[in-house]
Amino acid sequence: MMSAASTAGVMALLAAQLAAFLALILLASGLHKLIRRARSQAVVREFAGVPRVLAPFTVLAVAVTELLAGLMLLMPAYRAVGGVLAALIWAAYLGLILRAIAQGKRDVDCGCTIGIAQRPLGAFQVTRNGVLVVMAALVSGSALVSVGTTADGPAISSQILAALALAALYGALEQVMALTQPRGGVLL
């Protein structure tokens, strides 16, 4: 049996690991938007409906916001604010995805992937963004009530490994969902 203090310590450690994963996703996404500006500008024009003249500034603003949220998630002192910012970013994406689906524009490039894989927008993208919003909210909430974690080498190593492992699983899921689905479903 763990004591209450131990339980709180473990929860804080898990929240820090989750925060590291979310930070990795946001940092990769922000950098990708800065590197692949042409694609990102096309996405904000066609997917978000931003006028052409504002597209470069929008891409820059979104990329900087993502990078900022990612960096804040990595710093325990700013993790709560970073979690809120991350949740807002993913909630905004979720809203745009739901709007595109409602408008019947399922084939539009949502810029949801690092690679060029495209597929019709659907339940997977909605669920994924919903899960990310919930995770970011959990990290933020945990940071507000956290007892704090030790920042020694092993703890930081576990956070880095957790972020990489979850990112690998995230990437694997992206790859699997990019595969062409067989007609009639996978079980038929």
Next chain:
Amino acid sequence: MSFLIASQILLWTGLLVLGVVCMALARQIGVLHQRIAPAGALSLPQPLKLGDPTPEMELPGLDGSLVKIGGARGARSQLLLFLSPDCAICETLLPALRSAEGAERSWLDVVLASDGDAAKHEAFVRDKGLGKFPYVLSEHLGRSYGVSKLPYAVLIDEAGKLSSTGLVNTREHLESLFVAKETGISSIQQFLSQRGPRRASSGE
């Protein structure tokens, strides 16, 4: 906490390896899927060309009802599958046919066709549980579509025009008829000739 963190490091390392392996496997499947040419139904010489209007017929089904074949059908297409109780490959195709009928029922009607002794076909329908499909016996129907080998399938589009046809030995062959209708690419040769220049230009 140190034991906990040590065990966490080990578990996350294992999960990281697992994630990387999964990602590599999924990536490999995607690459293979792109590289392998699709299986297409073999089209045999036939009196009708793709896009030609199909002859409109009303034939009696095994259950006594009249089955309309060919001609304009509103929003629905029609798949004629020519088979025979004596054809072993036809039997192996039946699960794929049931699956396809279920998956494509929103736009497709399936009709089974053959010729010969009605009693034998009725026993075949009972034995294989094909009662839900209209089943017609007509030599004339087979000749109209130039059916010389079995199992052979003919897909007629909503306007009653011949959409795709071919010898269907597998599920992939059967599905290739639907893909041909959706893409407007009528044969595997046409698909490969269109894909060739694109792959060459992308350096694949």
